[in-house]
Amino acid sequence: MKKFVTVLLAVSVLASLVGCGKKSSLDKDTLVMATNAEFPPYEYYEGDEIIGIDAEIAQAICDELGKELKIEDMAFDSIVTAVSSGKADFGAAGMTVTEDRKKNVLFTDTYAQASQVVIVKEGSDIATPDDLAGKTIGVQLGTTGDIYVSDVEGATVERYNKGFEAVQSLLTDKIDAVVIDQEPAKVFVQENEGLVILEEHFTDEEYAIAVAKDNDELQKAINEALAKLKESGKLDEIVAKYITAE
Ligand code: GLN
Numbered sequence: 001m002k003k004f005v006t007v008l009l010a011v012s013v014l015a016s017l018v019g020c021g022k023k024s025s026l027d028k029d030t031l032v033m034a035t036n037a038e039f040p041p042y043e044y045y046e047g048d049e050i051i052g053i054d055a056e057i058a059q060a061i062c063d064e065l066g067k068e069l070k071i072e073d074m075a076f077d078s079i080v081t082a083v084s085s086g087k088a089d090f091g092a093a094g095m096t097v098t099e100d101r102k103k104n105v106l107f108t109d110t111y112a113q114a115s116q117v118v119i120v121k122e123g124s125d126i127a128t129p130d131d132l133a134g135k136t137i138g139v140q141l142g143t144t145g146d147i148y149v150s151d152v153e154g155a156t157v158e159r160y161n162k163g164f165e166a167v168q169s170l171l172t173d174k175i176d177a178v179v180i181d182q183e184p185a186k187v188f189v190q191e192n193e194g195l196v197i198l199e200e201h202f203t204d205e206e207y208a209i210a211v212a213k214d215n216d217e218l219q220k221a222i223n224e225a226l227a228k229l230k231e232s233g234k235l236d237e238i239v240a241k242y243i244t245a246e
Helices: 002-017 053-065 076-084 144-149 163-171 182-191 216-232 234-242
Strands: 030-035 043-046 049-051 068-073 105-121 136-140 156-160 177-181 195-197 203-212
Touching: 030 053, 030 076, 043 053, 049 053, 053 068, 053 216, 053 234, 076 105, 076 203, 105 144, 105 163, 105 182, 105 216, 136 144, 136 163, 144 156, 144 177, 144 203, 156 163, 163 177, 163 182, 163 195, 177 182, 182 195, 203 216, 216 234
Parallel strands: 030 068, 136 156, 136 177
Antiparallel strands: 043 049, 105 177, 105 195, 105 203
C-alpha cells in the first residue's frame, strides 16, 4: 500500500512538472487581477475600494466565468511580470497592446480605443506634439507615453510613478508638458485649473487584458466573456458610467 501511494505521489508530481500539469486559472475559484489604481477613470480608489472601468469589466468577466475577483494594486511597470510569473491571473490596467509586451504576455481582444495626449499649461508655446522636441516632458514610468516620448528629439523625459505626480510637476513649472492617456488626462485637467489638452493626439492605441503566455485557456474564456459583454451592451454601459460623451 505504502509503495502504491509513493508511486501515485511520484506520478502526480511528475504530471505537474510536465505539460499536462499546465496551470490554468480556470481551475481556481478566485482570479487575481493586477492593476495600478492611479489611472482614473479606469482604476482608482474610492475610499479603500478600487473602482473604475477596468474593475467593473473584470467583475463582469468574473461573473460570466463564475469566479471571484481579487484586485491587487501595484506599480504599472510590475504588472507584466506579475502576470507572466503567475502571481496574478490577468492584468487589466488601461494597458495598451504593444509588440514588445506581446513577447512576455498574451493579450485578449481589445476593449477600448485610447490615445496618448499632451497636457500643457494654458498659454504654453507647445501647440502640437511636434513642438515637444527639446522640451522637458513628464510621463508615467513604463507606460507607452514613456516609451514613445523617449524617441522625441532632444527631449528630456521625467519619469514618475503616478501620472498625477507628473501633472503636479507641470503645475509647478518643473516640466513643460505631460504625455499620458486621454481619459486620465481629462480627469487631471478637470481637477486642476490652468491646464489644457492639445487637440492633436500623440499616438492612437488600444487597450486589452494581459494573461500569461501559457494561459491561453483563460485568454479564450475572457475573449468569450468580453464578446458577450460587447453584444449585450454591458460594456458600453460600464464605460458610459465613467466617461460622459462630449
Ligand atoms: N496605456 C498606457 C500603457 O499601456 C498607460 C497605462 C497606465 O498607466 N495604466 O502603457
